[in-house]
Structures are given as C-alpha cells and as structure tokens.
Amino acid sequence: MxxxxxxxxxxxxxxxxxxxxxxxxxxxxxxxxxxxxxxxxxxxxxxxxxxxxxxxxxxxxxxxxxxxxxxxxxxxxxxxxxxxxxxxxxxxxxxxxxxxxxxxxxxxxxxxxxxxxxxxxxxxxxxxxxxxxxxxxxxxxxxxxxxxxxxxxxxxxxxxxxxxxLQGGPPIASRTVHADGVMEGRIAEGLAAIQARWPALDIGSYPYYRMGGGGVALVAKGADAEAAEAAARDITTLLRAVGGKPVQGEPPV
The missing domain is CATH 3.40.980.10 (MoaB/Mog-like domain)
Structure with missing residues (x-):
C-alpha cells in the first residue's frame, strides 16, 4: 500500500x-x-x-x-x-x-x-x-x-x-523540462493528456519571459520518483512534437 x-x-x-x-x-x-x-x-x-x-x-x-x-x-x-x-x-x-x-x-x-x-x-x-x-x-x-x-x-x-x-512520507520528487520558443497554447491539450495519464502527480506549466524571447517550463511533481521521471519523458516527447528543443531542468534566468 x-x-x-x-x-x-x-x-x-x-x-x-x-x-x-x-x-x-x-x-x-x-x-x-x-x-x-x-x-x-x-x-x-x-x-x-x-x-x-x-x-x-x-x-x-x-x-x-x-x-x-x-x-x-x-x-x-x-x-x-x-x-x-x-x-x-x-x-x-x-x-x-x-x-x-x-x-x-x-x-x-x-x-x-x-x-x-x-x-x-x-x-x-x-x-x-x-x-x-x-x-x-x-x-x-x-x-x-x-x-x-x-x-x-x-x-x-x-x-x-x-x-x-517531523514524521514525513516519501520525499516529493520534482522533474522539470523546459523549451524556449514554445507557448502554452500549443501544448495545453497534450499536457492535459499527460496529467490524465499520471493522476497521482502534480503537473504544472510555467511560462517564462526574458530578453531574446521566452518559453515554457513543465514540472512533474509527486511522491513517486519513477512516475515523475516517466512523466518528464512524456513531456519531452510532447515538446519535441511541437517543434521545441526540450532541456532537462529549470530555464536559466
């Protein structure tokens, strides 16, 4: 259990x-x-x-x-x-x-x-x-x-x-994938499908803006580290499908 x-x-x-x-x-x-x-x-x-x-x-x-x-x-x-x-x-x-x-x-x-x-x-x-x-x-x-x-x-x-x-539970695992030049509107439907595939995880989308352009960072977070890793792979596939070049980790400031 x-x-x-x-x-x-x-x-x-x-x-x-x-x-x-x-x-x-x-x-x-x-x-x-x-x-x-x-x-x-x-x-x-x-x-x-x-x-x-x-x-x-x-x-x-x-x-x-x-x-x-x-x-x-x-x-x-x-x-x-x-x-x-x-x-x-x-x-x-x-x-x-x-x-x-x-x-x-x-x-x-x-x-x-x-x-x-x-x-x-x-x-x-x-x-x-x-x-x-x-x-x-x-x-x-x-x-x-x-x-x-x-x-x-x-x-x-x-x-x-x-x-x-403090008595805790399993550590919360977090995996982030970001891609410059990708806007949220292009990935919303695919991201919703990934969330449905991994209901125990919190999957979030965080756009960023900076000099030279912006992009989106997608985060999969939950107590199951293996699930977070698998969701990150699905996110990577999604970003590539819309022409992005996904990178593991937070975007540079």
Missing amino acids: TQRNPTACLLVIGNEVLSGRTRDANIQFLATRLGAIGIPLREVRVIPDVRATIVATVNEVRARFDHVFTTGGIGPTHDDITSECIAEAFGVPWEPHPEAWGRLERHYKPGEFNAARQRMATMPRGAELIDNAISIAPGFTIGNVHVLAGVPRIMQAMFESLAPS
Missing part, C-alpha cells in the same frame, strides 16, 4: 507583509524543505496581526492539515501577538514557560530581561520549545502547530532544529 504523505499549511502572519513593506522570504524555503522530507505544503495564507483572524484561522487549518507552520509575530513588541493567539486557539493559558524563561534570563545581563523580552518566554501551556541557535528566543510546538520566527535566518535555524522530529 502506498504511504500517505502528511500535509502542511503555512500561515504568514504580519501586517508588514500585507502592506508590502516586507517581502516574504520564507515560503520558498519551507516549501522546498518540507517537500524534501515528504510533507508537501498544500496551502499558504497571509493574515494580519489581528487576534480574531489569527485564532479563527489557526483553528480552521489545524483541523484540515497534519502540520501547520506559522511565521512572524513572536518578538517582544506590542504587535507580536501570535503566541498569545495560539494559546487562545487551543484554549489554554498563556504563561511563562519555565525553560524558555530560564534561557532568556541567563542570556541577558542583569536588568535587561525586561517585560518586553519576557513576552518571548511566555507561551501556551504545554508548548514544546523549538531551539533557536541564532538569537536564543525559541519558537514552539503545540499540537500540530509549529510557531516560528518571521526573520528568515532565524526561521531557517528554528526549522532545522525542528525537522528531525
């Missing part, structure tokens, strides 16, 4: 992302790393620093996905409300976490572990810490929700600390 891959959802939390002030740099990293350990990222939502929105969204997606990851909103300022919202979503107290409190108290000089910094050691009751090798203040897991920092370098360090504990 084929092993089922767990699924994941990412909540990007922060008004600064929605306003355009900050460009999110975490989605690609998490999608790639989760795929490598067999936990495909199935949905991403960007939501504001609004308590009711965070609580409702967390409760919705944690019931639908095996894993929920959040990024952002766990710093020391007044608008960093993710942690207390997660506590509300789970119906547990938001309180000092003894281990996190001890780590931060030891890290700061006497008198510097102030009320703002104490917020970073205050978490939902029952939370398990996610280590942070960059700036000490940890993330945490409660239930199937993993709460990470928004700063990319810190988020990545937290994820690498968490990753060994």
